[in-house]
Amino acid sequence: MTDLIPYLAARDAAAAIAFYVDAFGATEVARWTEPGTGKIGHAELEIGGRRMFLADEWPEGGVLAPQDGAGTxxxxxxxxxxxxxxxxxxxxxxxxxxxxxxxxxxxxxxxxxxxxxxxxxxxxxxxxxxxxxxxxxxxxxxxxx
Missing domain, CATH: 3.10.180.10 (2,3-Dihydroxybiphenyl 1,2-Dioxygenase, domain 1)
Structure with missing residues (x-):
């Protein structure tokens, strides 16, 4: 089987997850939280039977969230x-x-x-x-x- 799963970065992944749950009916499947910082290193959501991944941005690793007003x-x-x-x-x-x-x-x-x-x-x-x-x-x- 082949699947394509979007993996998004957000400045506040916890807030993004809450938005996707409330707005799109997403179900949170998993969340990996960094001890001490509370940053989300990886989360899995399901919307309509399809998975998507999400994490807090990690600039030192090149994982960046969209910049305000810059589009995507x-x-x-x-x-x-x-x-x-x-x-x-x-x-x-x-x-x-x-x-x-x-x-x-x-x-x-x-x-x-x-x-x-x-x-x-x-x-x-x-x-x-x-x-x-x-x-x-x-x-x-x-x-x-």
Whole structure:
């Protein structure tokens, strides 16, 4: 079996875990805490049956959390049953809206940054469009191959 597991760094991993539990319904599976400092060296969460890992940033080891307002090159996609409810709850818990929830390409979704600075696309998958339908929706902005 092959699996792809995102491993995130946060300035305050405990707060990030609490956010993911409250906003996305994550379940904390494991937490390794450094004695004396309380820093989280490794945590495992499960969202919708999928694992993700998380730790406090460790600058001396090159493990850095997103910097405030600097964006991030990585986006996580969370497909949920009710995008409007999950998105609203995340914003109420401190997420920052990048793009509000809209309908596009057969799906309904929006983009946000969680309080730790990670970008999430929260979506409810809709009807899968064939290539012709999708090309018609996006027009000449992209050519689908």
């Amino acid at each position: 090159p990585v986006s996580l996609v969370l497909d949920v049953d009710d995008v409007d409810a999950v998105f609203t709850r995340a914003v109420e818990l401190g997420a920052r809206v990048e793009r509000p929830v809209t309908d596009a390409h057969g799906d309904r979704g929006g983009w946000l940054f969680d309080p730790a600075g990670h970008r999430w696309s929260i979506v409810t998958s809709g009807r899968e469009l064939n290539r012709a339908e999708l090309q018609e929706q996006i027009g000449t902005a992209y050519e689908i191959t």
